[in-house]
Amino acid sequence: xxxxxxxxxxxxxxxxxxxxxxxxxxxxxxxxxxxxxxxxxxxxxxxxxxxxxxxxxxxxxxxxxxxxxxxxxxxxxxxxxxxxxxxxxxxxxxxxxxxxxxxxxxxxxxxxxxxxxxxxxxxxxxxxxxxxxxxxxxxxxxxxxxxxxxxxxxxxxxxxxxxxxxxxxxxxxxxxxxxxxxxxxxxxxxxxxxxxxxxxxxxxxxxxxxxxxxxxxxxxxxxxxxxxxxxxxxxxxxxxxxxxxxxxxxxxxxxxxxxxxxxxxxxxxxxxxxxxxxxxxxxxxxxxxxxxxxxxxxxxxxxxxxxxxxxxxxxxxxxxxxxxxxxxxxxxxxxxxxxxxxxxxxxxxxxxxxxxxxxxxxxxxxxx
Amino acid sequence: xxxxxxxxxxxxxxxxxxxxxxxxxxxxxxxxxxxxxxxxxxxxxxxxxxxxxxxxxxxxxxxxxxxxxxxxxxxxxxxxxxxxxxxxxxxxxxxxxxxxxxxxxxxxxxxxxxxxxxxxxxxxxxxxxxxxxxxxxxxxxxxxxxxxxxxxxxxxxxxxxxxxxxxxxxxxxxxxxxxxxxxxxxxxxxxxxxxxxxxxxxxxxxxxxxxxxxxxxxxxxxxxxxxxxxxxxxxxxxxxxxxxxxxxxxxxxxxxxxxxxxxxxxxxxxxxxxxxxxxxxxxxxxxxxxxxxxxxxxxxxxxxxxxxxxxxxxxxxxxxxxxxxxxxxxxxxxxxxxxxxxxxxxxxxxxxxxxxxxxxxxxxxxxxxxx
Numbered sequence: 021x022x023x024x025x026x027x028x029x030x031x032x033x034x035x036x037x038x039x040x041x042x043x044x045x046x047x048x049x050x051x052x053x054x055x056x057x058x059x060x061x062x063x064x065x066x067x068x069x070x071x072x073x074x075x076x077x078x079x080x081x082x083x084x085x086x087x088x089x090x091x092x093x094x095x096x097x098x099x100x101x102x103x104x105x106x107x108x109x110x111x112x113x114x115x116x117x118x119x120x121x122x123x124x125x126x127x128x129x130x131x132x133x134x135x136x137x138x139x140x141x142x143x144x145x146x147x148x149x150x151x152x153x154x155x156x157x158x159x160x161x162x163x164x165x166x167x168x169x170x171x172x173x174x175x176x177x178x179x180x181x182x183x184x185x186x187x188x189x190x191x192x193x194x195x196x197x198x199x200x201x202x203x204x205x206x207x208x209x210x211x212x213x214x215x216x217x218x219x220x221x222x223x224x225x226x227x228x229x230x231x232x233x234x235x236x237x238x239x240x241x242x243x244x245x246x247x248x249x250x251x252x253x254x255x256x257x258x259x260x261x262x263x264x265x266x267x268x269x270x271x272x273x274x275x276x277x278x279x280x281x282x283x284x285x286x287x288x289x290x291x292x293x294x295x296x297x298x299x300x301x302x303x304x305x306x307x308x309x310x311x312x313x314x315x316x317x318x319x320x321x322x323x324x325x326x327x328x329x330x331x332x333x334x335x336x337x338x339x340x341x342x343x344x345x346x347x348x349x350x351x352x353x354x355x356x357x358x359x360x361x362x363x364x365x366x367x368x369x370x371x372x373x374x375x376x377x378x379x380x381x382x383x384x385x386x387x388x
Numbered sequence: 389x390x391x392x393x394x395x396x397x398x399x400x401x402x403x404x405x406x407x408x409x410x411x412x413x414x415x416x417x418x419x420x421x422x423x424x425x426x427x428x429x430x431x432x433x434x435x436x437x438x439x440x441x442x443x444x445x446x447x448x449x450x451x452x453x454x455x456x457x458x459x460x461x462x463x464x465x466x467x468x469x470x471x472x473x474x475x476x477x478x479x480x481x482x483x484x485x486x487x488x489x490x491x492x493x494x495x496x497x498x499x500x501x502x503x504x505x506x507x508x509x510x511x512x513x514x515x516x517x518x519x520x521x522x523x524x525x526x527x528x529x530x531x532x533x534x535x536x537x538x539x540x541x542x543x544x545x546x547x548x549x550x551x552x553x554x555x556x557x558x559x560x561x562x563x564x565x566x567x568x569x570x571x572x573x574x575x576x577x578x579x580x581x582x583x584x585x586x587x588x589x590x591x592x593x594x595x596x597x598x599x600x601x602x603x604x605x606x607x608x609x610x611x612x613x614x615x616x617x618x619x620x621x622x623x624x625x626x627x628x629x630x631x632x633x634x635x636x637x638x639x640x641x642x643x644x645x646x647x648x649x650x651x652x653x654x655x656x657x658x659x660x661x662x663x664x665x666x667x668x669x670x671x672x673x674x675x676x677x678x679x680x681x682x683x684x685x686x687x688x689x690x691x692x693x694x695x696x697x698x699x700x701x702x703x704x705x706x707x708x709x710x711x712x713x714x715x716x717x718x719x720x721x722x723x724x725x726x727x728x729x730x731x732x733x734x735x736x737x738x739x740x741x742x743x744x745x746x747x748x749x750x751x752x753x754x755x756x757x758x759x
Contacts (some may be wrong), residue, residue, distance in 0.1 A: 026449040026450045026451055026452070027450075027451065031451070042495065042499065044497075045499055045502070046498060046499055046502030046503070046506075047502065047506050048500075049498070049501075049502040049505065050498060050502065052491070053494075053495075053498060056490075058488075060448050063448070064448040064449055064450055065450045065451065067450065071416065071468075072446050072449065072453070074447060074449075074466075075448065076448075076464075079490070079498075080492070083515070137460025142464055142466075143414070144409045144414040144415075144416060145410060145411045145412075145414060145462075145464045145465055145466045146409075146411075146413065146414040146464065147464060177465060193414075194413075194414060220560075304435060319643075348509065358414060359414065359415065359416070360413055360415045361413060361414040362413050363411060363412050363413060363414075363462075363464065377608070
């Protein structure tokens, strides 16, 4: 049984454009509500077995989560600063435990953020939910992180499999318990050739989008194909090259926008120079035109619009279009097993999302 | 379109079929609707639920369908109507349908609160953080300050090559000059000072009591009073603990402005721009205070502060034409020169260095002291 998406692309574009403008006006505070609106749109247009899901989270919850996380992170940051000065005196690597502490915090945030999103996900009047402990997860993730360093990343498939097993084992749809059957070895078999390519891609920049897109496609397919809820099985048929186009479209748009921005700057400089009445040659001496207030303001405004336009492009391609491609490749087997599931589970708070925001932990599409 | 089999009264509006999830199980029920005083949901002749129109609220739905819930039903109970005519009928009866959906009113409130938060953060940056920096800097223990200086020193030395100039006669003259200023201003002996070999004409102080004079500035100087004034200015920064104050101030403003611009991609440049605007005025004030300290020190030594202004003017030239005074972290050099000239007095004390000592100081970076 395939999964379908009914959302209108133009509507999503309108949503993120308006959101970007509001982010500008509210100097970024609108992000909590924009994130919520994006999820509401994506969730409520995703149909599984003919019924659409629903996202019941609200922007205010994210704001509160962020404020609480801030109240915890700020004193830790200050303590960290003082302690690292103290520790640095003895040995350069003595501040390592503190970095490890922040890494743990980040992993905790990832677990709790997924928990928040899952408990706000409703399908057929029954919510998903999650048990388990964020700190236990963070501990496991940190140990696997050490192994990652020791094996130069080669152990990544087994790390992801183990961590996903923990997450899925503690995930439920009503009283239907989840599990994860993806094995590290399967992931490795499909993607091992990307491992030696990754360092090359760091130097040969045009190669990087190909390598990254292929990695993401392999990862999505393996991850989705491993998900179980009771007897319900998911399967993904995503091809390795399925996401490459998306990344190149983003790069293309960023280049186009950069050209437009450069043209705008040139136009502004020309205008300001001609209005200043100074000879053109004299105006473009660096000390002069870098200090021109009207030009600085025009450039600042243009830069803001440029940055927001890039945000819109990224959200359209890397959130919405990616979501659609992932759904199009997904097949649900034995959905009948979820036909009469009893509702269970409590809602979790958004503290994890707040930490993820405050610590800049990267979360994936929808955070899953 | 089916109508409710038995409970639908003749006066009720046209019913319709819909999909119902009761919020306690995921069972999908096909129900028929009946519009009476409220909305009745029937399945195979039983009434599953009766909702008052005033309690019905909209929930997110895919495009082309209406999905509602009811305040008196389980929180996740959902009724999904895919027939547009039935949906329109229900919408017309539920006056408070959209009360729970975040709408335009909510957005206006978010914008309002954000502006409020912005104003408060800006106020804290402009008034609160300078106050905190002034109050906290004296509380920072000397040992911690010294450690900050150690870290900064490493960076300075990598940035400017880090070769110290210290041939014997030059160093002796330099020490004599620094000691004279130090004693006149009552600073203790914990202050370390060095000449660094770099063509950049500058001098600065680091937290924890370190003063650096660059040989580039020494090369442009014409007499000992010029250098003495500059050194006194840097000692003024040490006395006022400007390094530590700046650190607290910059850390605080960076954090708050970063908080303000949050998630906008590329906010880095914005943060940088607004920060330099705000910190510049703070820094100008600190420079002015250090100048006051230097003028005071020179007068106590019986020397004029004017040569210091002349040396700075020689290095920077006239600044007013090409720099934006609000962005500059120093007062304009011509203004500083004007101030020092006002304080100009004929020397009443002995020269700070003898001509031969001055020559040795000028040659502090040559490997063999020829003079």
